[in-house]
Ligand code: HEM
Ligand code: SF4
C-alpha cells in the first residue's frame with residue numbers, strides 16, 4: 001500500500017518538476033530567440049572539438065589551478081552521479097529497491113563506491129568554495145555587482161550541494177546498516193556500522209528520508225537552476241559549440257553599411273541597386289537585447305558570474321565603471337525583466353527602457369580598450385566584448401553620442417586619411433626628416 | 435636614396451616602371467606621423483635595405499585602415515577607409531603586406547577579406563624572424579645587448595587577437611640578452627590602455643590610468659629595456675615610465691629598433 005502511495009507521490013512530484021522546468025526552459029529559449037539571427041553552423045568538426053575541450057575537458061578552467069581542481073571534483077561527481085539518479089527515478093516509479101544492483105552486481109558496488117568517493121571530494125571542494133567566497137574574500141567575488149542576489153545565489157548553490165551529499169550518505173549508510181553491509185559500499189559502510197545498533201524502524205525512516213530528501217532536492221534544484229548562474233551546468237556545453245572560431249581581433253561586418261559604401265564609391269553599382277533604396281534602413285548596432293546576436297543572449301544565460309573577465313579587464317582593474325561580468329548580468333536581467341513585463345501587460349508591452357542607458361551606462365562601454373582579455377579568460381566561451389561593441393555602434397551611428405575627441409579623430413580620418421591632423425601629402429615626409 | 439641614406443621606393447614609381455615589390459610596407463598613421471614611431475619605421479627600413487628586400491610604400495596614397503573608427507563604433511567611416519584602401523591595393527595588385535602596427539595588421543589581415551581585400555599580411559616581428567630563419571638577416575652575437583635585461587610587453591592585437599607570442603620573443607633571444615617576463619604576459623598580458631580608440635580620448639574616471647597600472651608591472655620586472663611591437667604600446671609605456679622618472683634606467687623600444695641597433699644600422 002505505502003509502495004503505491006509513494007509511487008503516485010513520486011510521479012506527481014516528477015510531473016510537476018518536469019512541467020515547471022520545461023515552462024521556464026521555454027521562456028529562456030524564447031528570450032534567446034529575441035536576439036538577431038546569426039548563422040553559426042559552419043565547421044561542425046571544430047565545434048565539437050570545442051565542446052570536448054572547453055566544456056567536457058574544462059580546458060580554460062585550468063588557467064587557474066586551484067579553482068579548476070576544486071571545480072573538477074564537483075563537476076565529475078555531478079556527471080557520475082547521473083547514473084544513480086537514473087536508478088532513483090526507476091526505483092521511485094516502480095518502487096523497486098536499487099534496481100541496478102541485481103543486474104550489475106560487483107560493477108554496481110564499484111560505481112556507487114566511485115560516486116561516494118567523488119561526493120566526499122565534492123563536499124570538501126564545496127566547503128573550499130564557501131571559504132573562498134566568504135572568508136578568503138577572493139577579490140573577483142567582491143566587486144560591486146556581486147552584492148544582493150548574485151552573492152546569495154553563489155552561496156545557496158553550495159549549501160544545496162552540502163545538503164544533497166548529506167542525504168546521499170544518510171540513505172546509503174542506513175541501507176548498509178539494514179542489510180548488514182551486503183552492498184559493499186566502503187564509506188557508507190563505515191557510517192553504517194556506527195548506526196547498526198539503531199532500531200530497524202529508525203533505519204528505515206533514515207533510508208526513506210535520505211532517499212526522498214535527495215530526490216526532492218534534486219527536483220527543487222532543477223527548478224532553481226534556470227534562475228541562477230548555475231544554469232551554466234547545462235548551457236556551458238552548447239555555448240562551447242557556438243564559440244567564436246575566428247581570430248579574436250576580427251569585428252563582425254555590417255553588410256548593410258558595406259553595401260551602401262560600396263555603391264557610393266562605385267557609380268555602376270549604385271544604378272543596379274536603385275531598387276534597394278526604398279528598403280527600410282535597418283537600425284545600426286544594439287540599444288536593447290533584441291538587437292544583439294542570439295549568441296550574445298545565450299552567453300548571458302551561460303555566465304557563471306565567476307568574474308575572471310573582470311579580474312583581467314584593464315578598465316575594471318583601474319577603477320573604471322566598466323566590468324565585463326556586469327555587462328553579462330545586465331543583459332540577462334534585461335531579458336528576465338522583459339519576460340516579466342510581457343507576462344503582466346501582454347506581448348507588445350514596452351517599458352520605455354533600453355539596455356543602453358537604463359542597464360548599462362555609456363560611460364561603461366566607452367572605457368573598453370577592446371583588449372580581448374575578458375574573452376580570453378572566460379571558461380565558458382563568452383564574449384562580453386561583442387556586446388560592448390554593438391552598443392558602441394548604436395551610440396555612434398544612431399544616438400550620435402560620441403566623445404568630442406573621437407569626433408575630432410573621425411574628422412581627421414575623413415578629411416586627411418590619418419587619425420591626427422596632418423596633410424596627406426606629407427605622409428612620406430619621414431623619409432627625409434632627421 | 436634619401437637625405438637619411440634610406441632607400442624607400444614609392445609604389446607609384448615602381449608601377450610606372452612596370453615593377454613589382456616583393457612586399458608592400460604598410461607604414462600606418464603612427465609610423466608616418468608620430469615622431470616616436472617614425473624612428474621605428476626608419477629602423478625597419480634600414481634593416482630591409484641592409485638585407486636587400488625589394489619593398490615599396492604607398493606614401494601619400496596610404497590612408498588610415500579605419501581600425502580606431504570601427505572600434506569606436508563608426509562603421510561608416512571604417513567602411514569608407516577600407517573601400518578606399520582596398521581599391522589602392524588592388525590597383526597595384528598587392529599580394530603581400532608587412533606592417534609594424536598590430537592594429538593595421540589585424541584590420542588588413544582579418545577584416546578586409548570579407549570586404550573583398552585579400553592579402554598575405556605579416557607583422558614586422560614575424561617578417562624579421564623569417565629573415566633570420568632564411569639566413570638573410572645574420573645576427574651578430576655577443577654585441578650591444580649582451581648582459582642587458584630585456585622584457586617584452588605583448589600587444590593585445592598581436593597576442594590575444596592573433597595568437598602571435600613567439601616571433602617577438604625569438605627575435606629578443608637572437609639579441610643575446612637576458613629575457614625576463616612581466617608578471618602578466620602572453621595571453622594574460624595586460625593592455626597598455628590605447629586600444630579600442632582609447633588613444634584618441636581621455637580615459638573614463640577611475641583610480642589609475644591603464645598605462646600607469648601596466649607600468650607597475652614593468653617597474654617590478656626591473657628591466658633595462660622594455661621591448662614592444664606596437665607604436666601605441668610604445669607611447670603608453672614610454673609615458674608611464676617617464677611619469678615615474680625612470681626613463682634613464684628603462685628604455686621603451688620597438689623590436690625593430692633593437693635589431694637595427696644590434697646590427698649597427700642606427
Ligand atoms: C555539468 C556539471 C557542472 C557542475 C555540477 C558544476 C558545478 C559548479 C559549482 C558548484 C560552481 C560554484 C563554485 C563556486 O562557488 O565558486 C561552479 C562554478 C563554475 N563552473 Fe561549473 N559546474 C558544471 C559544469 C561546468 C562546465 C562544463 C564549465 C565550463 C568549463 C563550468 C565552469 C564553471 C565556472 C567558470 C564557475 C565559476 C567558479 C569559479 O569562479 O571558480 N562548469 N560550477
Ligand atoms: S575587451 Fe574591454 S571589457 Fe574586455 S577586458 Fe578588455 S577592456 Fe575589459
Ligand code: SF4
Pocket residue numbers: 302303304305306307308309310324325328377378379380382384
Ligand atoms: S563572462 Fe565568463 S569569465 Fe566573465 S563572469 Fe561570466 S563566466 Fe566568468
